[in-house]
Amino acid sequence: MANLNDHMGRPIVAVTGIGVVTSLGVGKADNWAALTSGKSGIHPITRFPVDHLNTRISGMVDFLPSSSQGSSPLTYELAETAAREAVAEAGLDSGDFGGPLFLASPPVELDWADRFSLYNSDKQGAGAERLLRVARALKELDIFETTQFGSIADRLADRFGTRGLPITLSTACASGATAIQLGVEAIRRGECDKALSIGADGSATAEALIRFSLLSALSTHNDIPEKASKPFSKDRDGFVLAEGSGALVLESLEAALARGATILGIMRGCGEKADDFHRTRSKPDGSPAIAAVRAALADAGLGEDEIDYVNAHGTSTPENDKMEHLSLSTVFGERIGSMPISSNKSMIGHTLSAAGAVEAAFSLMTMRESVIPPTINYDNPDPAIVLDVVPNKKRNAEVGTVLSNSFGFGGQNTCLVMAREPV
């Protein structure tokens, strides 16, 4: 009989379904094959013209029916596609899930295509006054719903039959991890025996790209797109904007075993700590990230010597990678030089609101498959960052525990600890 409660007496939370979409493809099988062969999904932008733009590459998901329909429809389709895969793998009813929904998704705004079409459907007046007048004469709710922050989760709740008020959240680049954390916590508190946690982001619009460019956050290595994202390299120059989704079905181990579900992994611990230093930069001493890692380890009941592999936040910005190295070397000490640490973002770019969920999905697969995906484009190591980044080629290795980091703009840091086995 397996132990059903963790070191703090809380229900152990298992993962029984995983779904993922990135620029590498739809579904775990395609993604895993590409990821472990070191293939990049970063490509030239074709969704909109790139005139005047400094960055002309991305990891957009261009192969779904909604890919050219705007942020809200694409984010919904990404979430729905990943969740469908996860719920099917869990063997649960895809229309009657019966647990709460936690959705990490980007903040919504009226798309420019809609702004233009509304504005130009009338000739009277100008600016906001015209838009408001046109808006109130609309007979359909489609455009309205793209501007409501709760609408994507509302549709997903209908689609999957989740229970209660769905929570839509944003902790910037940590959002996907926060969605998982909320699910884990709800199960631990005994509010439910299963939860659907999704991170989805289809918001790579021209305006989003320009905004990140204005903050000097994006790589401008346009010439060879697949080489642009190079975490921990000396010549890294920013992240690559990307889209994707990850979904996990979380269940109490007890409920999962009772119905004979396959246990894909265990969510051992979650930790967070906010940074009060600056809106886009982290505290120079790395103390919030260090505290988030330590909180996750403590929550998991694991010591520093019990983590086998780190799935890095590894954005490929000069700032993040330096800070992540500082915080990991502080927590893990000398051992950090011999711990494998790789960044999925070297291949899929930064999927923003989805990243924490996508990378949790890949972390779980890393343990199940005993294969660590590489950090590609590691041709020019940063001498100040001495890490075993699993350079350029996958590595076969037994991995029993993973730490997955997510550090966000706005100072929201969330770390997840996952394990292959319940004990």
Next chain:
Amino acid sequence: MSSPRDVVITGIGLVSSLGEGPYAHWQKLAQPGLQPVLEAARFAPYTIHPLPEIDWNLQIAKRGDQRQMETWQRLGTYSAGLALDDAGIKGNDELCATMDMVVAAGGGERDEAVDAAILAASESRNDRDVLLNEKLTTELRPTLFLAQLSNLLAGNISIVHKVTGSSRTFMGEEGAGVAAVETAAARIRSGQSTHVLVGGAFQTEHSDMLLGYELAGYLHRGAWKPVWQRQGGEGGGVVTGSGGAFLVLEQREHAESRGRKIYAELGPVVSGRAKRRLGELDAEIATLLSQAALPDGELLAISGASGAHAATAAEKAVLDAHPAIAARAFSTLTGHMKEAQFPFAVALAALAVDRKAAYPAFDTTVEKLFKGVPKSVLATAIGYHQFEGMGLVKAA
């Protein structure tokens, strides 16, 4: 029976057209016949309840911090500061560093002038995507993006007030406010948190914030009326207001051990998602009422009704079916504050419990008298479009 893990309210930060702080709101709202503060010209044909004059320096000491935000984030950061001050937590490094935070947020303000210029140019250009790149790359202020990001209200609260235990931002109109309070309370009851800052802000004085309602025709037009009297009027029934509401929720034992004043206890918080297209809203509101563990006898209800025709009619019908409930729709006097609506309702409920007195009717033609001492007060937020919730606030 009180328990050490009860959720109690020890700090309230409020801003609305009526003023700022719990004391000012109580003073005003306790006056029978109070008239709302209205602005009918600036956004005609829409009336709004504008912000009062605010000295941002009082809660956001650094000008540099103020410059990094637009009004929405300033308003939220300011309201959060009021709540922290009220709870005796502001400036206490240890309490701030261990404090959790759940913020209910929409988005911040876009640059209206840039948007208007792009729209104007679009009338004579067919290459609108190129136009967009051309204008946005040259005319957007880099920091404006941060002022727009939903999670950066929480980010600014961390930076300005040093609240860093954890930081989560929930999105989704009134439902985000409900879920924020519900989650914060659940964390405290389970022992995950000892003290949590929870709340939101809404800045309506921006055309995009009005557009967010008006794309579905939700805004009331024509002469202002109280919330319950907008059925059949021109437009959709919602009159918005700028404001913010933050609460400090605390474990009873934690609050008592540091000798803090307790306004009230926060009892059950319940939430739901009616399939409104299928006509489920009335039944869902009735279900939530039955889950809120209402006490016997007369009950004061602080209603977050928005005025939106269908949702407000449904809420009224269900409340009217309970003759013991005397509702007070505060949006009559403050306007609808979206994500801040539920935290605001809980705050007003806590004030009535603390003062041992009910508010007079905000609309004497519809709202019933309440004569007794309100030992428990219900707070509701039925979303203008989706999501519902309520909570019961009780004498401490």
